[in-house]
Amino acid sequence: xxxxxxxxxxxAAFSCNQPATVAPEKKMETIMAPVKDSTxxxxxxxxxASKKDLSCGMPISAGLSDTATYKxxxxxxxxxxCKADFLKDxxxxxxxx
Amino acid sequence: xxxDNPSQFSHDYYKTMELWAxxxxxxxxxxxxILPYNYIHQVSDDGVxxxxxxxxxxxxxxxxxxxxxxxxxxGSAVAQQLWxxxxxxxxxxxxxxxxxxxxxxxxxNTQTGSAxxxxxxxxxxxxxxxxxxxxxxxxxxxxxxxxxxxxxxNKFSANSFVSYxxxxxxxxxxxxxxxxxxxxxxxxxxxQNIAQTGGHLLAAAAGLELSLNKVTIGANVQLPVNQSFxxxxxxxxxxxxxxxxxxx
Numbered sequence: 001x002x003x004x005x006x007x008x009x010x011x012a013a014f015s016c017n018q019p020a021t022v023a024p025e026k027k028m029e030t031i032m033a034p035v036k037d038s039t040x041x042x043x044x045x046x047x048x049a050s051k052k053d054l055s056c057g058m059p060i061s062a063g064l065s066d067t068a069t070y071k072x073x074x075x076x077x078x079x080x081x082c083k084a085d086f087l088k089d090x091x092x093x094x095x096x097x
Numbered sequence: 098x099x100x101d102n103p104s105q106f107s108h109d110y111y112k113t114m115e116l117w118a119x120x121x122x123x124x125x126x127x128x129x130x131i132l133p134y135n136y137i138h139q140v141s142d143d144g145v146x147x148x149x150x151x152x153x154x155x156x157x158x159x160x161x162x163x164x165x166x167x168x169x170x171x172g173s174a175v176a177q178q179l180w181x182x183x184x185x186x187x188x189x190x191x192x193x194x195x196x197x198x199x200x201x202x203x204x205x206n207t208q209t210g211s212a213x214x215x216x217x218x219x220x221x222x223x224x225x226x227x228x229x230x231x232x233x234x235x236x237x238x239x240x241x242x243x244x245x246x247x248x249x250x251n252k253f254s255a256n257s258f259v260s261y262x263x264x265x266x267x268x269x270x271x272x273x274x275x276x277x278x279x280x281x282x283x284x285x286x287x288x289q290n291i292a293q294t295g296g297h298l299l300a301a302a303a304g305l306e307l308s309l310n311k312v313t314i315g316a317n318v319q320l321p322v323n324q325s326f327x328x329x330x331x332x333x334x335x336x337x338x339x340x341x342x343x344x345x
Contacts, residue, residue, distance in 0.1 A: 002311065002344035007117035013336040017107045017203065017327070057142045058106040 049073035054093040055082035070094075107141035109207065113152065124161065127180075131155040135190070135209040150191055150209040157184035157217065176225040184217040188243065196245050196286060202294055202327070205247060205284070212243035228264075230271075233257040242285075250282030250295045258302070271306040277319060281326075296326035298333060311344040 060076040077083040133152035159182035190210015219236035235255040258275030284294040304317025316339040
């Protein structure tokens with residue numbers, strides 16, 4: 001057996017994330033429950049007027065949990081909060097598209 | 098997820114270059130020092146973030162419990178080795194996070210270090226029957242809290258590879274394939290579990306090693322077979338590894 005050895009290792013990984021964004025708080029075991037149900041899969045099959053959640057900017061391919069129709073067009077949202085935010089002022093969100 | 102929350106979606110690229118310096122002491126002991134350098138590149142809705150630098154240095158000591166070589170009546174040569182080891186990882190990397198930041202988890206995962214002193218246990222069992230080899234390993238990493246009271250979840254990992262050595266003069270070519278499994282407990286802040294952290298990964302790997310005199314080079318590609326990280330919010334797409342080893 002050789003007495004010494006030197007190794008150089010290169011590891012590369014690629015991942016996609018939708019990170020949790022709620023600050024951990026004391027006295028809470030869990031903070032945000034993931035939204036995963038069959039509704040999400042069926043929503044993904046619909047056609048949308050935008051490829052992004054117009055509230056938060058997340059690509060709709062990353063997952064949807066709600067939709068809204070505005071002026072005859074269907075928009076997808078990653079959460080009910082984003083949908084509500086969009087519906088407060090749809091024109092502003094569309095202008096910022 | 099609201100518009101004023103940062104980092105709603107991201108593509109993360111992790112690259113680590115590790116320099117391993119090993120010292121075989123007698124026939125039973127092996128000391129290894131590992132110096133990592135991390136390159137973390139994150140592309141999100143908020144823009145591009147790069148975080149590069151020296152990671153956490155690790156020191157390992159391995160002990161060879163047994164090393165048996167037997168030859169059966171039909172001429173088959175069987176060699177078995179069992180190694181057990183322990184190590185420590187020291188906080189030489191950077192961990193600059195604000196514990197009150199809503200994107201704490203995402204930011205913590207893109208630091209070059211954990212700012213904690215962590216401990217490792219590992220075991221490795223190798224069997225070689227003529228040109229066939231089976232290498233199986235397992236390790237457990239116990240993490241402690243850093244000054245921000247943040248603890249990365251403890252991690253158990255295991256892998257098993259089969260290989261076949263093809264000798265061509267002074268050169269040995271060893272194709273290999275195997276599986277890797279890892280499971281990580283939830284991260285904690287001030288002793289409270291953080292939701293949507295931790296998870297597991299089962300991956301399949303295939304690779305090739307080439308040895309010539311005292312130099313060995315090798316590479317493999319790992320593809321996830323089954324995974325659930327951060328409550329399904331993080332998906333590993335592909336992982337690759339390459340190495341070169343000089344013995345002297």
